[in-house]
Amino acid sequence: MNILVTGGAGFIGSNLVKALVENETVSLVRILDNLSTGSKDNLATVIDHSKVEFIEGDIRDYDTCLRACDNIQAISHQAALGSVPRSIQDPLTTNAVNITGTLNVFTAAKEKGVGRIVYAASSSTYGDHPGLPKVEDKIGNPLSPYAVTKYVNELYARVYASVYDLPSIGLRYFNIFGPFQNPKGPYAAVIPLFVQALLNNKAPHINGDGSHSRDFTFVDNAVQANILALLTSNTHALNQVYNIACGEQTSLLELFDGLNAEAKTTIVPTHGPDRKGDVKHSLANIDKAKTLLGYAPVITVKEGLQKTFKWYKENPSFLSKD
Structure with missing residues (x-):
């Protein structure tokens, strides 16, 4: 399998790339990153590996996304501008990266026949819903521009699955x-x-x-969830969102x-x-991820x-x- 990791030079992305390189079912790990918040230093141990290909580029550029999706079977979409405070300070850039950029990735994947997208969703989607523990089908109103963008990602994933038959899995990270x-x-x-x-x-x-x-969550658990989502053969696990936490x-x-x-x-x-x-x-509540993905932090x-x-x-x- 050839896998594209957007944001692969970032925190979660670089940890995921290293794990994918070691996975015997993976032939190619292509990284797309504009290095605005990530760094090639994070990939120092794998950047020269025969399985790894690096593209320096921005998901806000659709042609770059098309090129990155060539001959790719699955995508782990980690590229985003994180941080609630940053989104409050600069909602325009957060929107451009997290919504327009994600839409570019989804559309390029559709055009290039990519079989599956696993994307980084967020616990911020729960917003002002008071219930604890958080369960996937009960969300409130978003409390920041960042939360809005991550919820819109979920909405687009749902539409692209139903309209364009592009399977996806959303992973709602909890404080990785x-x-x-x-x-x-x-x-x-x-x-x-x-x-x-x-x-x-x-x-x-x-x-x-x-x-x-x-619900602080060590990055190895997030990496495990991504690999399970990328490789699962359980069709019931597709087109779902999951809490990824401890x-x-x-x-x-x-x-x-x-x-x-x-x-x-x-x-x-x-x-x-x-x-x-x-x-x-x-x-x-991580029961859904345990049941459908086999996730076990x-x-x-x-x-x-x-x-x-x-x-x-x-x-x-x-x-x-x-």
């Missing part, structure tokens, strides 16, 4: 973390920022009182305490106001934090990059 997640910039994820602060013996900043909770609820303070323990420090974080567009609590939050802290500590140059 792990090696190669970027700690730099104003929209960096919370875990690498915490680790960076602790390794520098500084107090990190927490938005709100720290009681916000998430089914564990962890507050930001609990998360920080765990990292404090790994660092063997007793640093106290600082606090500020709540962040606009943030959901207060999030927890996933193997790395717990605690184990993931240990692995992540160890990786950053062993790769200090990653924390010091511009």
